[in-house]
Amino acid sequence: MEGERKGVVIKPPMEAVTSGRVFRPDSRFKYKQWLEGTIVLFFMWGLAMLCLVAAAYFNGLDPPYYPFASYLNDWFITVNVVYFIISLFWYVPMMIIIPFYVRTFEYSVSSKEGAASPEVYVRKGLLNVTKKHVPFRTVTNILSRAGPLDRLFGIGTIEIETAGFSGSPQGGRSPEEKIEGIAFYEEVRDYILQELRRFRDPYVTGTEVVRPVEKPVPQLPESLDDEMLITLRAIRDVLARIEKKMDKEDK
Numbered sequence: 001m002e003g004e005r006k007g008v009v010i011k012p013p014m015e016a017v018t019s020g021r022v023f024r025p026d027s028r029f030k031y032k033q034w035l036e037g038t039i040v041l042f043f044m045w046g047l048a049m050l051c052l053v054a055a056a057y058f059n060g061l062d063p064p065y066y067p068f069a070s071y072l073n074d075w076f077i078t079v080n081v082v083y084f085i086i087s088l089f090w091y092v093p094m095m096i097i098i099p100f101y102v103r104t105f106e107y108s109v110s111s112k113e114g115a116a117s118p119e120v121y122v123r124k125g126l127l128n129v130t131k132k133h134v135p136f137r138t139v140t141n142i143l144s145r146a147g148p149l150d151r152l153f154g155i156g157t158i159e160i161e162t163a164g165f166s167g168s169p170q171g172g173r174s175p176e177e178k179i180e181g182i183a184f185y186e187e188v189r190d191y192i193l194q195e196l197r198r199f200r201d202p203y204v205t206g207t208e209v210v211r212p213v214e215k216p217v218p219q220l221p222e223s224l225d226d227e228m229l230i231t232l233r234a235i236r237d238v239l240a241r242i243e244k245k246m247d248k249e250d251k
Contacts, residue, residue, distance in 0.1 A: 021110045028153040029181025030102045035149060037094050041087055048083050052076065101126045107179050109192060120160055120192065122177050134177050136196055138162045143175070144189045156185035158192070 056071035106123040120134045140163050146156035159175035179188060 022106045022108045023182070024107070025102055025105050025181030026153075026155050026183045028155055028183070030099050032149050032153050032155065032181065033098045033102065034095060037091065037098070041091050044087070045080075045083060048079060052079050097126065102181070104129070105180070107182075107188075109188065109195070120177065120179070122179065132177055134160055134162065136192075139176075139192075139196060142189055142192055142196070144185055146185070155181050155183050157181070158185050158189050160192075 052072065052075060056066075056068050056075075059066040059071055060068045104124055104126055106121075108121040118136055120136070120139075121132070122134070123129070123131045139160055141161040143159040143161070144156055145159060150156050158179040160177045160179070162176040179185070182188060
């Protein structure tokens with residue numbers, strides 16, 4: 001047909017990014033996951049024991065009165081056997097799956113040549129595989145965390161926050177992405193910060209004092225927004241000078 005053109009599909013070189021210098025969580029990360037699962041197992045067992053004690057207490061209040069010690073003695077073994085049998089259905093599969101799940105984690109912040117990538121690449125997932133690219137230009141904050149279990153195993157986590165996800169976990173928000181379970185997490189954090197400072201200066205890390213930097217307004221021909229902004233800044237400067245003059249007269 002006349003005027004018909006064949007479209008050319010240009011594929012970005014994503015493979016060069018995803019197959020760059022990839023690093024994975026430390027092997028101690030799976031030990032931490034195993035320990036967390038075991039803690040949950042015994043925490044739920046403690047709740048089951050509290051329920052048993054409460055049942056023994058309330059059964060001793062109303063007739064026919066059931067002595068507290070007798071109730072515990074009769075039901076303690078039964079409750080424990082039932083609890084651990086039920087727990088085997090989730091605890092054992094979880095212990096088996098954790099090493100395979102941790103092995104799917106991949107992180108990259110540099111290309112094959114060693115130069116920094118323009119983004120942080122994170123891959124994780126066993127059945128539902130997720131590949132996420134977080135461009136440096138969208139990053140607003142970098143946090144490094146090492147909880148009690150992390151310090152026990154000598155590992156840590158880097159949390160990457162962006163404009164849409166920024167905010168501390170205490171505030172009800174979660175980070176955009178995490179680099180979890182690595183032993184050299186402080187070195188990776190410093191490396192990312194070094195590359196981020198090439199994109200913006202100053203950069204907020206949570207501990208730095210940031211002073212506002214007023215950039216000149218780009219003057220485009222027939223741009224009403226730019227003229228309004230320039231006028232508002234001029235009015236602000238005049239008001240500031242008047243306020244300083246009044247302060248000197250009052251003194």
